[in-house]
Amino acid sequence: MHDILVEEEVLAENERFARENRSHFVEKGIFVLNLVSSPGAGKTSLVERTLEALRERVRMAVIEGDLATDNDSRRIGRLGIPVRQITTGRACHLDAHMIHHCLDWIDEVAPRLLIIENVGNLVCPSDFYLGEDVVVTIISATEGDDKPLKYPFIFRKSKALVINKIDLLPYTDFSVEAVKGNALVVNPHLTFFELSCRTGEGLERWIDWVKEVAGL
Amino acid sequence: MHDILVEEEVLAENERFARENRSHFVEKGIFVLNLVSSPGAGKTSLVERTLEALRERVRMAVIEGDLATDNDSRRIGRLGIPVRQITTGRACHLDAHMIHHCLDWIDEVAPRLLIIENVGNLVCPSDFYLGEDVVVTIISATEGDDKPLKYPFIFRKSKALVINKIDLLPYTDFSVEAVKGNALVVNPHLTFFELSCRTGEGLERWIDWVKEVAGL
Numbered sequence: 001m002h003d004i005l006v007e008e009e010v011l012a013e014n015e016r017f018a019r020e021n022r023s024h025f026v027e028k029g030i031f032v033l034n035l036v037s038s039p040g041a042g043k044t045s046l047v048e049r050t051l052e053a054l055r056e057r058v059r060m061a062v063i064e065g066d067l068a069t070d071n072d073s074r075r076i077g078r079l080g081i082p083v084r085q086i087t088t089g090r091a092c093h094l095d096a097h098m099i100h101h102c103l104d105w106i107d108e109v110a111p112r113l114l115i116i117e118n119v120g121n122l123v124c125p126s127d128f129y130l131g132e133d134v135v136v137t138i139i140s141a142t143e144g145d146d147k148p149l150k151y152p153f154i155f156r157k158s159k160a161l162v163i164n165k166i167d168l169l170p171y172t173d174f175s176v177e178a179v180k181g182n183a184l185v186v187n188p189h190l191t192f193f194e195l196s197c198r199t200g201e202g203l204e205r206w207i208d209w210v211k212e213v214a215g216l
Numbered sequence: 217m218h219d220i221l222v223e224e225e226v227l228a229e230n231e232r233f234a235r236e237n238r239s240h241f242v243e244k245g246i247f248v249l250n251l252v253s254s255p256g257a258g259k260t261s262l263v264e265r266t267l268e269a270l271r272e273r274v275r276m277a278v279i280e281g282d283l284a285t286d287n288d289s290r291r292i293g294r295l296g297i298p299v300r301q302i303t304t305g306r307a308c309h310l311d312a313h314m315i316h317h318c319l320d321w322i323d324e325v326a327p328r329l330l331i332i333e334n335v336g337n338l339v340c341p342s343d344f345y346l347g348e349d350v351v352v353t354i355i356s357a358t359e360g361d362d363k364p365l366k367y368p369f370i371f372r373k374s375k376a377l378v379i380n381k382i383d384l385l386p387y388t389d390f391s392v393e394a395v396k397g398n399a400l401v402v403n404p405h406l407t408f409f410e411l412s413c414r415t416g417e418g419l420e421r422w423i424d425w426v427k428e429v430a431g432l
Contacts (some may be wrong), residue, residue, distance in 0.1 A: 038254040039338050039367060040359025067339065069365045090369060092308060092339035120367070121339050122255050123283065123308035142358040142384065143256025149285045151255060151336070153306060168358065171384055173414075198389075 014128050017096035021131025024103055025114070031214035032114045034130055036154055037138035038147075039120030042164040044072045045197035046138060046206075047115050051081050053207045054113070058216050061111035063102055065094040065119045072117065082109035093124035096131055113214050126153035134159040134213060141165045142172050145179035152186040159213070160191040162206065167196040230344050233312035237347025240319055241330070247430035248330045250346055252370055253354035255336030258380040260288045261413035262354060262422075263331050267297050269423045270329070274432050277327035279318055281310040281335045288333065298325040309340035312347055329430050342369035350375040350429060357381045358388050361395035368402040375429070376407040378422065383412040 025032050035043045044064075051060060061082040064072040073085035084105055086098050094116065106114065116132065118125045137158040139147055142165060148155040155161065161183050163176060176194060183190050191209065195202030210216070241248050251259050260280075267276055277298040280288040289301035300321055302314050310332065322330065332348065334341045353374040355363055358381060364371040371377065377399050379392060392410060399406050407425065411418030426432070 038256065038336070038359075039363050040254060040356075066366050068368050069362070071362055071366065090339075090343065092337070119339065120254070121308070121337055123306075123335065123337050124340065127306065140256075140358060142356060142381065143254075146285070146287055147255050150282050150287065152284050165358065168384060168387055171387055 011127060014096045017100045018129040018131040021096055021099050021103070025131060025133075028107070028110075030106065030111055030114050032116065032130070032132040033210070033214070034116045034118060034125075034132035034135045035138065036118045036122070036125045036135060036158070037120060038122050038140075038143060041120070041138045041140040041143065042197050043117045043120070043138055044075055046162060046164065047076060047117055048079065049197050049200070049203055050115065050207065050210060051076070051079050053203070054210070054216070055079070055081065058112045059110060060113045060115065061106065061109045063099065063114065063116045065098075065117060067091070067119060082111070088119055092119060092121050093128050094118050094130060095128045099130045113210075113216065122147070122151040122154050126157050136160045136162060138162040138164050139179065141169050141174045141176070143174070145175050146182060148179065148183040148186050155183055155190070156187045158187065158190060160193060160209065162193045162195065164195060164197055166194050166201060167199045227343060230312045233316045234345040234347040237312055237315050237319070241347060241349075244323065244326075246322065246327060246330050248332065248346070248348040249426070249430075250332045250334060250341075250348035250351045251354065252334045252338070252341045252351060252374070253336060254338050254356075254359060257336070257354045257356040257359065258413050259333045259336070259354055260291055262378060262380065263292060263333055264295065265413050265416075265419055266331065266423065266426060267292070267295050269419070270426070270432065271295070271297065274328045275326060276329045276331065277322065277325045279315065279330065279332045281314075281333060283307070283335060298327070304335055308335060308337050309344050310334050310346060311344045315346045329426075329432065338363070338367040338370050342373050352376045352378060354378040354380050355395065357385050357390045357392070359390070361391050362398060364395065364399040364402050371399050371406070372403045374403065374406060376409060376425065378409045378411065380411060380413055382410050382417060383415045
């Protein structure tokens with residue numbers, strides 16, 4: 001009971017910061033995408049492909065969340081896009097307070113589209129609203145098609161599900177139909193994308209969707 | 217500061233239950249293996265292969281941790297091995313208290329080897345000692361070879377690192393040498409296994425190791 005009360009306090013504090021972030025983003029006209037997945041499903045690759053496709057069209061910025069290392073922000077930095085690394089230490093998710101600390105930097109770089117790459121974790125990020133417009137979850141075609149049933153909360157919170165690494169489908173037992181069916185059980189409103197960040201297949205539809213939801 | 221104190225209390229309570237579990241396991245001569253990985257890296261498949269290989273030799277039991285569904289315990293149940301499902305709801309890891317609740321059941325089924333399949337998460341399980349003998353982490357050859365640097369705590373706590381899905385290596389940019397090098401940076405004592413639960417390649421060495429560490 002004590003634990004639950006404490007958790008509620010933590011979440012209430014998160015909510016407070018998230019709303020402040022939200023007001024800030026709305027006021028500045030920044031569309032915010034919160035990308036979530038297991039470790040290694042391809043979040044950074046999808047960010048890279050998205051930046052490459054949209055860099056001529058719109059100002060963007062990226063926040064990278066990781067327990068340790070700045071590998072991902074260095075990858076993004078190579079593209080010449082403003083990037084901020086949040087190193088969470090032992091924390092298993094980004095929270096709204098961490099994003100709140102980035103607001104001054106966000107104002108400085110003034111993006112129209114802000115992509116937040118969360119810590120690789122299908123569980124904990126689902127509890128922490130950051131003030132984003134949409135959550136997008138990525139699953140890779142090597143992870144097993146029952147994941148939406150086993151980790152339902154993050155799929156329920158997502159607007160879209162990106163099925164990445166479809167170039168590996170011929171070598172796995174993964175069924176795209178099964179993962180979609182399972183995902184729709186927990187969230188009937190999901191939009192699906194099947195793509196490969198490696199080969200580029202299917203990326204165009206994803207980019208079109210980002211432009212549409214972000215009003216770019 | 218308040219958050220940190222609360223976390224310390226939670227971990228101190230976990231430690232107390234973990235020590236009770238540990239005493240229990242030692243007293244009953246049960247070797248306990250705590251399996252950790254990202255969602256979809258192949259924990260359940262490795263448990264299945266291990267049970268198949270050792271079922272004639274030794275009594276075993278399995279505890280399955282998942283946020284939702286009993287898919288995995290039904291997979292294990294098909295092999296006729298005693299299995300207990302812990303459904304954690306929103307909790308992102310098993311804790312020692314949950315395992316403590318299983319002690320009566322463990323005594324009933326009296327295994328010599330108990331395999332605990334943790335919730336699919338490379339972050340949170342690293343903080344919660346369950347009273348096990350060894351932690352083994354699984355990474356799949358599709359996840360990216362920098363994961364030990366980005367999620368160092370669980371790799372540091374592990375005795376062995378299983379690199380699964382090596383049948384997919386020809387189709388990815390994953391480097392086994394790089395992942396081993398990165399893993400040794402965070403834990404120089406790791407033992408490595410390269411295998412494919414799908415094709416069976418490399419499983420023999422893993423089974424030999426389990427027999428050796430568990431004294432079977």
